[in-house]
Amino acid sequence: MGGTFASTELPPSAVHALIEIDACPGITARRLGDVLRLEKSSISRMLQKLVQSGDVLEQVDMDDSRSKRLTLSAAGRQRVATIHTFATKQVSEALERLDPGEGRVVATGLRLYADALASRVDHSVRPGIRIVCGYRQGIVARITQMHVSYYARTANFGQRFESVVAAGLAAFCDRLENPRNAIWSAIREGNIVGSIAIDGEDMGEGIAHLRWFIIDDGVRGGGVGRRLLSEALAFVDAQGFTETHLWTFSGLSAARHLYEAHGFTCIEEHLGSQWGGEVLEQRFVRLRPPATNPGP
CATH class of the missing domain: 1.10.10.10 (Winged helix-like DNA-binding domain superfamily/Winged helix DNA-binding domain)
Structure with a gap:
């Protein structure tokens, strides 16, 4: 070092x-x-x-x-x-030198190590945060507020973005009775400090849509995002979805690294303005992990 x-x-x-x-x-x-x-x-x-x-x-x-x-x-x-x-580049070159099949072993080990680190950080730095599933009073306003606060600062999004987030989230909450849909909140002292949702019906049969993934500025870096993402993907796999899709845009490097660490791959990029300002929109896809064969 x-x-x-x-x-x-x-x-x-x-x-x-x-x-x-x-x-x-x-x-x-x-x-x-x-x-x-x-x-x-x-x-x-x-x-x-x-x-x-x-x-x-x-x-x-x-x-x-x-x-x-x-x-x-x-x-x-x-x-x-x-x-x-x-x-x-350094990691890619190292992985290319592995024998076939060894890459999966490395990926599994790194994922376990990252989860262990996140657990350690969560307990030592961000105590008192719990993940809960389902609708909570004020959830639409609070999640919209977190999105607006973060993206106004980082991407200069304004009223159009706020309207899109609020309207889409409100409509989704009306569909939570469908067991293929779910939303999670990170709660600290009764307040929502993070969220994530899986929409299981808006992209077609067998496809889960990961939406409204946001962490409050005050708890970033404490492993809350990793916990929320792990919870959502565990739901995806338990429900038997074959693919999970999410839309984001270029420049959010920390989020991209988190997605890629959980098996997502960027498969599409194009300029768009659906959020109120022109950005390089990206679509990430995670395929359902193969079933593990039980041992003898």
């Missing part, structure tokens, strides 16, 4: 910091220190260098003037994209 890292001139802690800020725009320096498990003085020195290099932007928190919110500059986002490209 000494020296530079990931084809950059940065130390590993700085690379990790950039990835976390990219995954959670607006994260505070204090929260970043908790995630990286670094002392306040170490975080301060590292952030000062990243700000001076032009990779990170600091903004005083409107709710707490003692805190600063961190986001990536255009140069910082480009640097993170380069880091991910380097990592993808």
